[in-house]
Amino acid sequence: MPVYTQRLSSDLQGLPGFSQGSIQWGPGAATRTSDGQLIFNKNKVLCQGRNLFQNQPTETLSNIIETFHTTEENMRLLTGWKQVCRGWRQHIGPYIDPDNQWQRNLRTKVGSTWQAIYDRAIPIAQKDTSNPHQEPRKVTTKLTVALGRSLETLSFSRALVRGVASIISILTHTNDHLLETLGPNAAMEANPFPLGRAVLQSHLTTCLLRHALAKTPWHSEATGPWGIGPELLDETHMDILPRLQKTGLIEPTQERTEAHHRGYDILQVPQALLDIEDPTEESPELPAHEL
């Protein structure tokens, strides 16, 4: 009996052509095992729908690419596509190579985002008395929203993940108010923003799933900020990672390689998760499915 498995089905539905309602398979794309199972070879998928890049002059290709937002996800997409046109890899090189436009933009964007949230977080953590009129819980709520939004905007960029996780850890440890609202005992307090904690937890989990299960940078260059090969991991690209050097709370002073930094970065995420613990525990008013 012809069968194909649920996994194959989801694989098929992941193909771009499926969303347009058609897939064309090349010769030998489907084979049948002795028990009747159908095996699809996705390498043999042919032309899937209209290809905007096909037979376009170079200027048009550039215009199309330039409409994309500078995100890691889009860079992955651009390099994941092949057979778009002759010399596609060469064409996108100027955009996505480590020292070129997109990577520079991305690093700048990550850097400025990091700086902005860092500048907001530190006064809260240090219990800044120069702004006594600000209600601390309200400020903290706004900051947690900003942290989540930054992660989303930058596609959970690994370069930003550790920075955000570090901020969360600082906030959970630095003063009584933050311990009450974000720390491990928050569930026992009259906490005004369980949702904010839940969102943070959800985002950190997403970050872990996206980055931590991949090989560590010193095993492969496939992780971390996209496309930086080990040969380029030197001081030139120190700006790709947010650091907490101002406070010295997290960052040890010892010299480490870029690869080390990137490997340790992701360890900050489980630490932050531990710091906030599961906000849904003992919090029946927030059903898990709302996460």
Add this chain to the structure above:
Amino acid sequence: MPNRVAPVLQIEDEPQAHPAGRDAKSSHRTKPGAACFDPSTALFLQNPLIHDTYNPGQALSRPIGQMKYGNTVLAERRGLRGQSNVFNLARVTCVMFFEIPQEDNPSMNKSLQEVTLTTGMEVTLTEHHHIRPYGQLSQDSMKQWHLTHKPKNPAWMEAADLFRSKSTSRQTYTTPVKKVVNLALDPRGNIVILSPDLFLYISASLGYHMRRGKGKERTEVKKREGKCRSTRKG
């Protein structure tokens, strides 16, 4: 991303599948061809046996090659314990075209087509496609449709075997078949095919026989666990 673009997605290299009919050694393990129809194969669009819903003003069937995303076809849903014959309209969620390998040499190409495809009752399917007869439609003087010649124990057969058992002369492929078509349906179901002489066949569509990939493994693990427990008890 502002523009929806659909270039080919690069996927990690997988072991190459054997091209149809090229690797004799592998043919006992993997047989070429999915469950597929020649594009001219007529699919039922409505059920004429349910007189209340049958609309004579609408087409009874349409070639599968003309199907598009969002069209509806008549599908058979398998009931509990394998009991079947529940028909419902299903929406086409994906039309899949499979290219049939071609040889430059016409005589070799003809041989290749015969290895890959089977034809009988003027319906062309890939050899290993699963299909079973459902009966024959006929119209009485009142223009009402009836089902006759319904087999008592209709069993799934491979297309090649079914058409062979019908003792019809095998047709030669005067025009090479370059592609075959299959549909993914929602809800999943088998497709009803109508041959030109109004014989009906139920045909396995893509996805109807979908199963969980690790179902077998799980069952085996459970069995093993059961054995272990009984051994410990003993």
